[in-house]
Amino acid sequence: MTVIETDSLSKRYPGVTALDRLTVDIGPGVTGLVGANGAGKSTLIKILLGLAPASDGSARVLGRDSARDGSAIRERVGYMPEHDCLPPDVSATEFVVHMARMSGLPRTAARERTADTLRHVGLYEERYRPMGGYSTGMKQRVKLAQALVHDPELVLLDEPTNGLDPAGRDEMLGLIRRVHTDFGISVLVTSHLLGELERTCDHIVVIDGGKLLRSQATTGFTATIGSLAVEVTDTDAHPDGTAALRDALTAAGLTVAEEPGRLLLVELPPATDPNPSKPPTDPRVEPSGDTTPADGIRDAHDLVRDAVADLGLGLVRMEQRRHRIAEVFQQRPATPAAPDERKGATADVR
Template identity: 60%
Template sequence: MEPVVVTEGITKDYGSVLALDALSVRVDPGVTGLVGANGAGKSTLIKILLGLIPPTGGGAQVLGRDIATDGAAIRAAVGYLPEHDCLPPDVSASDFAVHMAMMSGLPRLAARERAADVLRHVGLAEERYRPMGGYSTGMKQKAKLAQALVHDPKLVFLDEPTNGLDPAARDEMLGLIQRIGHEFGISIIVTSHLLGELERVSDQVVVLDGGRLLRASRTDEFLDATGALLIEVLGENAQTRMIAALTDAGLPASARGTMLTVEAAATGEREVHDLIRDTAAGLGLGLVRLQADHRRIEDVFDDAQGPR
């Protein structure tokens, strides 16, 4: 499988800020989450890969093309959804998408057909003739997504596409990203500082912190089971009573939010399950949930504190 992006020691030094620090990473086809706090270097990396700003050091290839010499060809083959609002307020989404398609080389008729298709796919079919200045934030993000897709790119960069969206619009955008990547077969690199949402849609994750690579791997490798169990019980003082009873039974438990966790690795899993079930029943508590605990992407930041 040929990678869609390869970086080799990419550095970007603004003098007062080292935005990227010798970043080497390979991104395979599919949906890739590029995660990190604000200022981690995500937007800078995308702009370098698009050939919009030069790196201070290192190099990269996008779809097999060198960013130093093939910037125009890269931009013709990829789509880009910028983080900040960039839509002309007095232009309709239809006219804007048609214009962007023609800018990418499509003839007018093909551009109109393609624009109608992508606006329908992103959910703007009924609103496509309205001026975009009257759009909600969610509609503006959909219009930006449509223009990124209108020329049928092989790869799209989505920079914080859920930024400023309410929960319903955020879920809709994440659903669109998953559909584009998995049903349309377009590779996606999507950035976010909200780690949990990228766990839901990404095939692989690249984690940046302060311009450095913390980890890059498949999402399911991030979310491997930890050997612990998550338990949720209902009843009067349920959590406190359950923790005390399990600890007395030789299975130390601790609180995590409204649930509790126990280590299952030390003894057989079936014996632990039976003990938890019997303990809850003996206390007259409702056992609502008993499942394997999984790592979260944010655990990578905790793991990295020592080496840094």
């Protein structure tokens, strides 16, 4: 099932191409839309909601054409805008009730839904105070509440962690995750911080300069590449044991990077099949003798163990690590990257 699909979607402003032939399918669940400032995230959201026309191509949201059926889409989709748009003189309750009424809820239902939604986002007594005195975190919560109040099937959240400190960001990301797990609402959440979506999203779409860089399940980002962290002791024969091991492993054909603290990172082969077009292996069929990723990982372990033993070094630790999303996007010239990794990304990877 597809929740959002775009087909060669382009948006041109005078002198700027905000979206450039973007074709992407997004399914249910929590999807992160990542890109540096100006990558085209807000533009995409506005087109999906039918609030801005595309220059070329098409977009469908919940099966409806965003160019023709904008108002029908907005009935079923909630939107949390990036910028502050809250009237300072009214309370969160008054504002969210108003938004619920605008969405067509009767008065009593609007009040009940508002109370439930504000409770869900963690606003209690403060909900009766004018919003002008709210902290950034409270304002972001009100913006999230008004996106949820009419019980949408999908919410589009534009930079919901903007302006929040690390603790506030974590809380907001937890809330966003619960929007899906507690209510079954699908979420598209934008951020220029690639790393923060790693724990929250099932799927990540990365855009840069309005173009699609990558669209992949979060596990795919982190599981396809890994490394073995190895630390060894020095000996009289090898006063720099780390360097000796690095040279031995490199000579054995492994790609090795050195980290501060005498740690060597040995690249492992992909742990999952990086080529999704390849048919899955039938588990009932005996292995044909071809090497698999698991074989490659075992071989790397064996090579490290043997090299350490041959050099007579002490092995302090050898542990497998999965890369975090942010690392996947850092340039790693020592490793021949898969074609779509080679495109690189300009998203902020803090």
